[in-house]
Amino acid sequence: METQWRGDTELVRAASRVFRSTGAAAVAVITPQGESTATLGTDHQATFEIGSISKPLTGMLYRDATERGLVQPTTALRDLLPLEGHGEVGSVSLGSLAIHRSGLPRLPPGMHPLRRTVDFWIRGQNPYGETLADLLDQTRTVRVGAPRPRYSNLGFQLLGHAVARGAGTTYERLLQEVLGEGFSTPARAGDLGPSDLTGFSRFGRPLPAWVGEGLAPAGGVRATIGTMRGFLRSILDGSARGLSALEPVSKFSPRVGIGAGWITLEFRGRAITWHNGSTGGFSSWIGLDRDAGVGVVVLSAVHGSVDRQGFRLLTEFTATRGGLA
Template sequence: MAVITPHLEMTAMRGADPQSSFEIGSISKALTGMLYRDVSERGLVSQTTILSDLLPLEDHGDVGSVTLSSLAIHCSGLPSLPPGMHPLRRYLAFLTRGHNPYGDSLADLLEQTRNIRLGAPRPRYSNLGFQLLGHAVAEAAGSSYEQLLLEVLGTGFTTPARAEDLGRNDLEGSSRFGRPMRAWVGEAVAPAGGIRASITSMRGFLRSVLDGTARGLSALDPVAQFTPRVGIGAGWIRLKYKGRDITWHNGSTGGFSSWIGLDRDAGTGVVVLSATHGPVDRQGFRLVTEFGPGTVSPSRVAIGGPGT
C-alpha cells in the first residue's frame, strides 16, 4: 500500500517488491474515465459522440446509438456483460476450475454486442460499457487502448492480452483460500478491468492526481448521482465518509483486490493492492481518513461486484 499526504509519502509491502505487478481490476475504469475526459478536452469526441461514430457497430442494433458520455457514468442502458459472451457459463468455469472469464479480443467483443437490447437509461454498473468506452476513445485518438493509456497517464501500466504476455514481475494471484488463480487477461477487458500496475506506478499516478499534473482530471468531478448519496464523474465515485469527500474506486479479479481513494481537499490519497481475492475497501477508507478529523460515517456503499 502507498499513502501520500502534503508532507510525506509512505509505502509498505509484504511478499512483493516495488516492481511487482498486480491486477488492479476495476480501478481500470477510473483510468479509462480519465482517458475519455482527456480525449474530450482535446476535441476528439464530444458529449453527443456515439459508439457507431468510432467503432464498427452500425448494424449491431441499438448499441451503436449509445453516447460515450452515458457510458462514462454507467447510465447507458447496457447490461453488465454482453449475453453473447455467455457470462453464466464462464462464471461457472471460473468458480469450478479457476478459468479466466475474459480473454476476448476486441473483435470478439464487438461481435458479442450484436442485437443487445438497451434498458432504461438509469444508473447500472456496466463492465461492457467501459470496455466499449475505452476502445472507442482509443480509436478517436488513433491508437490502441494501451498506447493511449501510456500516452495520457504515463508508463508503468500494462494490459496483457494473453497469459504469454505476462513477465517475471507479474504476480500470480490467489483466492481468499490460497488457491492459485489464472490471470485475467484479454484485449477486450483492458479498459474495464484488465490493467496491471506495481505499487510504485500507482503511487506515481496518485501523486500526479493530487498535484494536478495528471491529464483528464475532470473525470474525478461528479456530474451525476449514482445513488442518492453517491456522485459519479467519469468512472470515479465520490461520497461522504466521516465528514470528508472521498473520491475513489475499487477493483476485484479472481486473484487480486485493489482500492484507490483521495481526499482532494486535504491533499491525501491511498492505494491498496493485494494479490489475494478479498475486499480491501475497509483498509483504504481507514487509511485515507486517518490524516484528518471525521465526524459522520454513512452506510457503506458498494459498487460493482465479483469480477469488477
C-alpha cells in the same frame, strides 16, 4: 513468503494494524508532508491486477480526449467502432457510458456469466480473454435499456476502445501516453512476465490471470505500487491529464455522485473520491480526500475486498498528516 510489512515505518505500523491478509500486498500513501510505501511478501517491481480501478483510468482518458477535441460527450459508439448491423448499441453516447447511464447491461449477453463462473472456479479458466473483435461481436444482440444508473463493465469496455479509436491508437498506448508508461494491459497469458504476480483465492488457491484485449478498459490493467503512487501524486498535484473525470456530474445513487468513472461519497464528514477493483485473484482500492491533499492506494494479490482497509488508512492519514485536528 515474507510475512512482515516492509517500508516506511509509520505506514508499516498502520498497514500491520488494518491487514490480516497472508498474500502479497502493497500500499502507498501521499500526504502534504510526503509519500510512503509499504509492501508485504513482494517488492516494488511486482505488478498487480487493479481490476475495476481500470474504469476511472478510462474515465480520465475519455475526459482528456474531449478536452483535446478528439471526441465529444455526444459522440456515438458507431462513429468510432465498427458496429454496423449491431442494432441499438451503436447509438449509445460516450458521455452516457462514462457515468454508467447508457442503458447497457453489466455484461454482454454472449458471455453466459453462470457458465463462465463455473469454468473459472471449477476448471481455473480465465472468464475473459476476448479480443476487441470478439467483444464487438458479442454486442450484436445487446438491448439498450432505460438511461438509468446501472454499473456496466461492458459500457466501460466499449468506452475505452472507442476513445482509443478516436485518438487513432490502441487502448494500451493511449493509457501509457496519457497516464504513464507503467500501466500495462496484457492480452494473453503469454504476455505476462516474471514481475507479474499470480493472484490467489481467499483460500490460497492460485488463480489464472484475467487478461484480454476486450477487458482492458474495464478491468484488465496491471500496475506496480510505484506506478499507482505516481498516479496518485499526479492527481493531487494537479498534473494528471483528464482530471475533470474526478468531478461528480451526476447522481449514481441518492448519496453517491459519479464523474467519469470516479465515485464520490461522504465518509465520516469528508468528501472522498474513490474506486475499488476485484478480479479472480486480486483486490484493489484507491481513494482521495482532495481537500486534505491525501491519497491512498491498496493492492492485494488475494481475492477479497480491501475497501475497509483503504477507507481506514485514508481516514487515519487525513487526520494525522492531512492538516486536520
